[in-house]
Amino acid sequence: xSRDDDHHHHHDESEDDVQEHRTHGAPLTDVExxxxxxxxxxxxxxxxxxxxxxxLIDTYETKVGxxxxxxxxxxxxxxxxxxxxLLEDGTAAVAEFGFMGRQAERLVVVENTRDVHNxxxxxxxxxxxxxxLGLPPVWYKSAPYRSRAVIDPRGVLKELGVExxxxxxxxxxxxxxxxxxxxxxxxPKDTEGMSEEQLAALVTRDAMIGVxxxxx
Amino acid sequence: MNGAxxxxxxxxxxxxxxxxxxxxxxxxxxxxxxxxxxxxxxxGKWNLDMSRYAREQMxxxxxxxxxxxxxxxxxxxxxxxxxxxxxxxELEARLRDAAAPARPVEGAGILAARDVEKTLRTSRTxxxxxxxxxxxxxGDRVITKNVxxxxxxxxxxxxxxxxxxxxxxxxxxxxxxxxxxxxGRKPQHCxxxxxxxxxxxxxxxxxxxxxxxxxxxxHLEPA
Numbered sequence: 001x002s003r004d005d006d007h008h009h010h011h012d013e014s015e016d017d018v019q020e021h022r023t024h025g026a027p028l029t030d031v032e033x034x035x036x037x038x039x040x041x042x043x044x045x046x047x048x049x050x051x052x053x054x055x056l057i058d059t060y061e062t063k064v065g066x067x068x069x070x071x072x073x074x075x076x077x078x079x080x081x082x083x084x085x086l087l088e089d090g091t092a093a094v095a096e097f098g099f100m101g102r103q104a105e106r107l108v109v110v111e112n113t114r115d116v117h118n119x120x121x122x123x124x125x126x127x128x129x130x131x132x133l134g135l136p137p138v139w140y141k142s143a144p145y146r147s148r149a150v151i152d153p154r155g156v157l158k159e160l161g162v163e164x165x166x167x168x169x170x171x172x173x174x175x176x177x178x179x180x181x182x183x184x185x186x187x188p189k190d191t192e193g194m195s196e197e198q199l200a201a202l203v204t205r206d207a208m209i210g211v212x213x214x215x216x
Numbered sequence: 217m218n219g220a221x222x223x224x225x226x227x228x229x230x231x232x233x234x235x236x237x238x239x240x241x242x243x244x245x246x247x248x249x250x251x252x253x254x255x256x257x258x259x260g261k262w263n264l265d266m267s268r269y270a271r272e273q274m275x276x277x278x279x280x281x282x283x284x285x286x287x288x289x290x291x292x293x294x295x296x297x298x299x300x301x302x303x304x305x306e307l308e309a310r311l312r313d314a315a316a317p318a319r320p321v322e323g324a325g326i327l328a329a330r331d332v333e334k335t336l337r338t339s340r341t342x343x344x345x346x347x348x349x350x351x352x353x354x355g356d357r358v359i360t361k362n363v364x365x366x367x368x369x370x371x372x373x374x375x376x377x378x379x380x381x382x383x384x385x386x387x388x389x390x391x392x393x394x395x396x397x398x399x400g401r402k403p404q405h406c407x408x409x410x411x412x413x414x415x416x417x418x419x420x421x422x423x424x425x426x427x428x429x430x431x432x433x434x435h436l437e438p439a
Contacts, residue, residue: 031286032245037310038293039248041302044318047259051329053251059336060250061240101337106386108408123224123372125268126284135250138242139234141284147226150374150427151417156232169424170413174224176370177406177430178264178342179386206234 065134066205068099069182072109072132073208074200077187087111090182094132104131104180110173111184112210117164118183119157119210121149122175129180133205140209150174160211183210190216217366218373220276221287225374225417249285253292258327261299264341265396269368270294344388344403351405351433356382358409359439360431368396371435375427378415379439383428384408391432404433 028036042048072094076083086093090107094100107129110118122128123146128136139145148156153170157163164170173181185207191199206212223229241247257267270291272279279287296302301321309316327335352358362377363369370392386406394402408428413421 029245031289032243033311034307035245035248035252035289037314038289038296038302038307039252040314041306041310041318042252042256045302045321045324047301047321047324047326048252048255049326049328052255052327052332053248055329055332056251056254056336057241057247059332061247065240102339105340105343108384123374124221124370125271135240137235137238138284139232142229142232143223143226143280144229145232146223147229148232149224151225151227153425154422159231160234166422167424169426170422171425172427173408174372174375174427174429176372177386177389177392177432179406179408179430211232211234 060130060135064099064130066132066203066208067200068094068097068134069129069132069205069208070200070203071097072099072182073184073203074196076109076184077199078196083184086184099131102130104129106179107132107182108173108179109182109184110171112186112213114168116169116171117157117162117210118171118173118181119149119153120173120175120181120183121146123147123150124174124176127175127178127180129182131180132182133208137205157211160206162211162213182208184208185210185212185214188214188216217272217368218364219272220274220279221272222373224372246285249289249292253288255327256292256296256301258335258339259301259324261301262295262398263390263395265368265390265392266398267291267295268392269396270298272368342390342392344390344401346388346403348388348403348405350385350407352382352385352407352436352438354382354385357439358382358436360409360435361437365393367393369393371431372429374416375411375429375431378411380409380411380415380429382407383410386430389432391434393432393434402434406430406432407436409436 043050076086086109090109094107112118126136126141128140150172153172154164175181202214204212207214271287274287274290297304306319359379360371360376384407388403389406391402391404394400409431410426410428413425414423416427
């Protein structure tokens with residue numbers, strides 16, 4: 001059996017059947033069996049440490065996520081000196097919070113203003129600033145977003161509820177290198193009395209990708 | 217390669233649908249695929265760009281019909297086979313029989329659980345320390361090469377043969393179009409290059425808008 005044939009037999013089942021298994025916890029799908037077999041081989045061969053696998057999953061499931069980025073944004077909103085540092089050297093500024101490492105060797109933070117709306121994509125794979133936002137959501141990795149964000153950013157943004165005025169420039173950042181981009185969204189109106197912590201609670205993952213605005 | 221992964225500018229995929237309260241992983245197999253891919257990456261047998269290239273080689277019809285972690289699994293199986301760590305036949309045998317033998321691999325420096333936190337914080341994959349002179353400076357006008365390499369490249373199809381302007385110099389980085397094809401790191405400057413929307417998409421595109429793409433010296437010519 002050729003390599004391609006091996007892989008194609010995943011798809012003999014219709015999508016509905018696959019969905020059925022996933023929903024009702026019925027027999028494992030081919031891809032689930034395949035991952036299980038591969039992991040067991042890697043463990044038996046001494047190529048992975050099972051405890052390290054659990055630690056990797058735990059890191060991105062419970063420790064690193066968009067709350068990291070939200071803290072950075074809220075700090076930038078209340079502290080002009082921090083905001084300057086963040087826009088000047090994002091990597092160093094987020095390291096002040098201890099956020100660094102994998103998928104953020106260089107972080108560039110781009111500011112949304114009255115004149116510019118920034119939005120981030122990776123058309124070639126799904127590069128994403130893990131250190132500040134965690135792992136990317138499915139829509140960010142999907143063909144609709146990766147194909148359309150560069151050719152019709154205003155259309156995509158409008159569908160997602162962000163109408164960018166005609167006199168405001170849209171700037172798309174296609175993450176084709178190991179440089180990672182995060183959007184500093186505009187601070188919402190009527191939040192003058194709010195604490196940094198309260199502000200951080202308003203900041204969403206999608207606003208830091210640039211497909212949403214922050215509201216009170 | 218002009219593969220199905222190079223999606224920028226394509227039509228027909230429909231609306232972007234955001235899942236509310238999305239979990240980090242959709243099912244246990246995604247967790248395991250993520251973890252074994254990251255962990256085996258630290259064996260040092262391949263680089264990040266080679267792992268991207270492995271995923272890009274999934275046949276186009278299959279790539280478009282499968283999910284992100286299925287691309288990862290395809291790429292991982294390919295790399296493990298190519299490097300003799302887990303042969304396809306071994307995996308097929310293990311699928312048929314959970315007790316099928318695992319041929320031992322000697323001398324692998326594996327990622328230990330106690331090192332995970334430090335490794336994730338400090339791992340560098342692509343920033344280069346070499347002192348290489350930049351060929352361009354911020355403000356320079358450039359034109360991207362019109363090239364269609366069969367191997368790995370980070371110059372997207374929609375931006376080939378296009379005129380842009382250098383807006384940021386990111387410093388010296390490994391060149392994926394070399395490293396991804398296992399041809400060496402070839403460190404050089406990487407820049408953010410600004411392309412106007414009408415340069416990329418024609419005169420009907422909004423004139424104020426632009427796409428910024430990270431490109432390396434070897435992707436660019438003076439304009």
